[in-house]
Amino acid sequence: MTATTQTRTATTIASRVRDHALAGPHRIAMREKDFGIWQEVSWADYWDTVQTVAHALLALGVQPGDRVAIHSENRREWLYADVATVAVRGTTVGLYPTNPAPEVGYLLSHSGARVLIAEDQEQVDKALAVLDECPDLERIVYLEPRGIRHRYHHPKLLCWDDLVLLGVAHRDANPDAVAERMAAARSDDIATLIYTSGTTGPPKGAMLSVSNVDFAISVLVDAGGFTSPPPSPADLLLSYLPLCHVAERIFTTWFSAGAAVQINFAESIATIQANLREVQPTILFGVPRIWEKILAGVTIRLASASPLKRLNARLWLRVADRIGATLVRTEGNHTLGTRLAYAAGWLFFFRALRERMGVGRVRYAASGAAPIAPDVLRFFMGIGVPMHEVYGMTENTAIATANRPGRVKLGTVGEPQDGVELRLDEETGEILTRHPGNFVGYFRDPAATAAAMTEDGWLRTGDIGEWVGGTHVKITDRAKDIIITAGGKNIAPSEIENALKASPYVKEAVVIGDRRPYLTALIGIELDTVGEWAQRRNLAYTTYRDLSHKPEVLALVRSIVDGVNARYSTVEQVKTFTMLPKELDHEDGELTATQKVKRAAIAELFADQVEEMYG
Numbered sequence: 001m002t003a004t005t006q007t008r009t010a011t012t013i014a015s016r017v018r019d020h021a022l023a024g025p026h027r028i029a030m031r032e033k034d035f036g037i038w039q040e041v042s043w044a045d046y047w048d049t050v051q052t053v054a055h056a057l058l059a060l061g062v063q064p065g066d067r068v069a070i071h072s073e074n075r076r077e078w079l080y081a082d083v084a085t086v087a088v089r090g091t092t093v094g095l096y097p098t099n100p101a102p103e104v105g106y107l108l109s110h111s112g113a114r115v116l117i118a119e120d121q122e123q124v125d126k127a128l129a130v131l132d133e134c135p136d137l138e139r140i141v142y143l144e145p146r147g148i149r150h151r152y153h154h155p156k157l158l159c160w161d162d163l164v165l166l167g168v169a170h171r172d173a174n175p176d177a178v179a180e181r182m183a184a185a186r187s188d189d190i191a192t193l194i195y196t197s198g199t200t201g202p203p204k205g206a207m208l209s210v211s212n213v214d215f216a217i218s219v220l221v222d223a224g225g226f227t228s229p230p231p232s233p234a235d236l237l238l239s240y241l242p243l244c245h246v247a248e249r250i251f252t253t254w255f256s257a258g259a260a261v262q263i264n265f266a267e268s269i270a271t272i273q274a275n276l277r278e279v280q281p282t283i284l285f286g287v288p289r290i291w292e293k294i295l296a297g298v299t300i301r302l303a304s305a306s307p308l309k310r311l312n313a314r315l316w317l318r319v320a321d322r323i324g325a326t327l328v329r330t331e332g333n334h335t336l337g338t339r340l341a342y343a344a345g346w347l348f349f350f351r352a353l354r355e356r357m358g359v360g361r362v363r364y365a366a367s368g369a370a371p372i373a374p375d376v377l378r379f380f381m382g383i384g385v386p387m388h389e390v391y392g393m394t395e396n397t398a399i400a401t402a403n404r405p406g407r408v409k410l411g412t413v414g415e416p417q418d419g420v421e422l423r424l425d426e427e428t429g430e431i432l433t434r435h436p437g438n439f440v441g442y443f444r445d446p447a448a449t450a451a452a453m454t455e456d457g458w459l460r461t462g463d464i465g466e467w468v469g470g471t472h473v474k475i476t477d478r479a480k481d482i483i484i485t486a487g488g489k490n491i492a493p494s495e496i497e498n499a500l501k502a503s504p505y506v507k508e509a510v511v512i513g514d515r516r517p518y519l520t521a522l523i524g525i526e527l528d529t530v531g532e533w534a535q536r537r538n539l540a541y542t543t544y545r546d547l548s549h550k551p552e553v554l555a556l557v558r559s560i561v562d563g564v565n566a567r568y569s570t571v572e573q574v575k576t577f578t579m580l581p582k583e584l585d586h587e588d589g590e591l592t593a594t595q596k597v598k599r600a601a602i603a604e605l606f607a608d609q610v611e612e613m614y615g
Contacts, residue, residue: 010187010210013257014050014087016217018182020260021047027233029256030263032076038278041076043260049076049164053084054178056167060115060139064089064181067111067193071095071104071127072119074239074252074265077143077160081117082192082243082253086210088181092192093205094244097123098586103203105130110444111193111205112136117160121147128154187211193443194246194394197592205443206394208246213254215419215436216397220250221258225417226390227283227364228405231259235282236361238275240266241290246394247369251285273297276358284365288372288498294357295376296504296529301356303532316349317382324382328374332386332408342384350383359385364405366390368398370596371475371494373502374410381408389413391475395452396459397437401473412472422473423458424465430479431465432458464492481599483514489571491519496572499564504529506560508584510602511574512610519573520613522606523557524548524580530556548579578609 020029025044032039041049062068068085070092072078085092093111095104097119104126108116114136118124124142131137142148143160158166170177189210195203224230237255241248255261261283266275272290286294302313323338323345334342342350354360365380368390380387386405391413392398400422403414416422421434438459441449452460464476477492484490493511500509500523508524525548534541534553541547557577565573584590589601603610 010185010189011214012086012182012185012189012191012210013213013217013253014054014083014182015185016257017043017050017083018047020257024233024260027260028262029260030076030079030265032265033267038264046079049080050083050087051178052164052167052171053080054087054167054181055170055174056163057084057088057090057115058174058177058181059166059170062088062090062114064184065091065190066115067091067093067113068115068117069093069095069108069111069113070117070244071097071099071123072117072143073097073268074241074243074248075119075143076265077117078243079253079256079263083257086191087178089185089189091190091207094192094194094242094249096242096244096586099126100587101126101129105133106202107195108134108137110202111195115139115141117141117143120144124148124152124157128152131156185210187214188440190440192249194244194249196394197596204445204448207440207443208394208397209440212397212437212439216250216399217254217258219399219417219419219437221255223418225399226366226388226402231255231261231283233260233262235259235261236264236279237261237283238264238266238272238279238281240269240272240275241285241287245369246392246398247285247287250398251283255283273358277356278358280355280358280361282361282363284359284362286365286367287369288367288376288501289370291367291372291376291380292501292504292507294359295379296526298353298357299504300529300532303536312349313353316345319345320350320379320382322382324378327381327408328378328410331406332381332403333406346384353383354385362386364388366402368392368413371477371498373498375499375502377410391473393461395439396433396435396461397439399435399437400431400433400461403472407471409468409472412468412474414473415471416473421458424467428479429464429466429476431461431463431473431475433461434458483511483519485513485519485571486515486517491572493519496564496568496574497521499567500560500574503560505533505556508580508597510597510599512603512613516614518571518575520610521561521574521577522580522602522609523561523577524583525553525557527583544583545581548581554579576613578613580606 021043027043028040029043029046030041068090070078070081082092093113095107116127118140127140139158140156141158141163145159187210190207191210191213192208193205195205219225239252252263256263264279266272319341323341326338362385365385365387377387388403390402392400399417401414401416419435423432434457462479464479465473468474477494483493496511497509500506505526507526510522511519513519561574
């Protein structure tokens with residue numbers, strides 16, 4: 001077989017979906033709520049719709065390498081459009097639903113997207129507002145017609161239903177067109193363009209090829225790089241994080257295409273808790289903010305429970321704490337004592353608690369995309385949720401390390417995945433990876449691509465790490481976030497920040513101190529839990545700012561800071577803090593779309609408060 005022939009036999013997510021449809025046409029591929037009722041989509045219907053949408057893209061003139069952008073919450077059409085784009089050898093570009101119009105303009109213009117799939121009037125308005133900046137954009141396909149169909153008459157607008165009709169007509173006239181395009185797929189085709197969060201500048205578009213994605217599926221799905229046993233059609237997943245992020249793309253699109261797991265779409269980010277309880281997924285991924293939010297919800301419910309229920313909860317949570325401590329020591333392996341304690345706890349508390357949290361059937365849970373406090377992981381481990389911290393990034397198709405079942409070292413991101421070369425730079429401690437999942441490069445940015453790679457093919461992750469036990473990797477911080485105090489001490493702020501955010505009362509913590517004599521912090525409260533705390537004390541308040549500046553709340557936060565300080569040396573302690581006057585927001589430029597703090601923006605926006613702490 002020649003090299004040319006090999007490149008033309010590439011396995012794509014489209015060919016995988018097709019194969020599942022042939023093998024199990026009547027199995028349920030995905031579910032989504034319509035008017036409060038879960039609607040099921042079989043694999044046969046999934047693949048049939050993908051083919052129709054793919055034909056529609058061909059009818060619109062989409063050529064190999066053309067970009068198709070999707071600006072929507074997680075829903076069936078996201079997957080239809082994504083898989084269909086890959087089927088015609090196009091490149092999917094995901095936009096965050098929270099992207100404001102200026103960012104939408106930048107992403108559409110920079111990517112050169114020819115077609116945009118926009119969810120509703122809000123997203124269509126953003127696109128129309130920046131249309132002059134996007135000369136390559138030829139069509140805007142909207143999913144929800146409400147507020148658009150009879151009020152908007154722009155020639156570039158096309159309703160999703162009309163797109164489907166266009167695909168049906170093209171399919172009737174050219175029945176083999178999509179199959180022929182799929183047969184010509186190459187391993188070096190760019191399957192998706194994923195834009196980084198842009199904490200230090202404009203987002204960069206990471207190009208992931210068909211072979212990059214195939215490697216990720218082979219490691220994480222086929223070989224069970226996360227779960228043990230590997231994911232299967234019996235598994236249920238809840239899709240709720242933005243699909244334009246590489247982490248959710250893995251657990252929704254790639255797990256689905258790779259192992260035929262059933263995907264359940266959350267109604268919205270605000271209904272996650274309710275949807276978790278309904279679906280009871282078997283595999284659950286969350287960024288730290290999600291796990292912290294679930295834990296905060298437990299705190300709120302227990303605080304408002306009857307005295308007898310609170311007494312019972314405290315008893316079994318102490319048992320869970322002891323179980324968690326043992327599991328930390330044994331790397332996640334139960335002892336006879338923990339099994340007996342958990343069995344008793346399951347009967348009297350843990351089962352009901354887990355079902356209320358929506359994690360009653362979770363056999364594998366993972367946290368990634370940002371650092372998380374070990375105390376949060378230990379809580380979930382103690383109540384029986386098998387938690388694993390994992391690590392990867394867009395530029396290596398999210399393939400780097402994972403804590404594997406039975407080999408969990410709390411506080412680390414695990415051991416390198418199979419097929420992954422990983423080393424630490426001898427001078428800086430930066431984590432470097434090399435494997436077939438390393439990205440092709442940054443779209444239209446050769447200088448940034450060159451800076452991200454070494455001459456011999458190692459990816460510079462930008463994360464500083466250290467080995468633990470010779471097998472597991474611990475990330476100390478992002479290289480650019482390391483604080484060097486006026487006294488020359490190097491401090492990793494994320495560890496301190498995560499310790500503060502482990503409290504259910506703290507939502508945001510930004511440690512400051514670069515070139516300063518000591519550390520300070522900007523702290524934002526968790527409105528729900530602190531609000532409930534205030535109500536129980538008959539403490540009246542009006543706004544977020546009013547509540548956060550109450551003397552009683554300041555005392556509460558001071559006690560949390562003092563507790564965290566007790567764990568660190570003097571130079572690593574937060575000497576003083578000030579309360580954020582508002583919740584940080586993506587649209588105000590304080591957070592990225594993935595809810596990561598933009599430190600430079602925070603330092604500028606709250607410069608006066610920072611200077612007062614050093615006054």
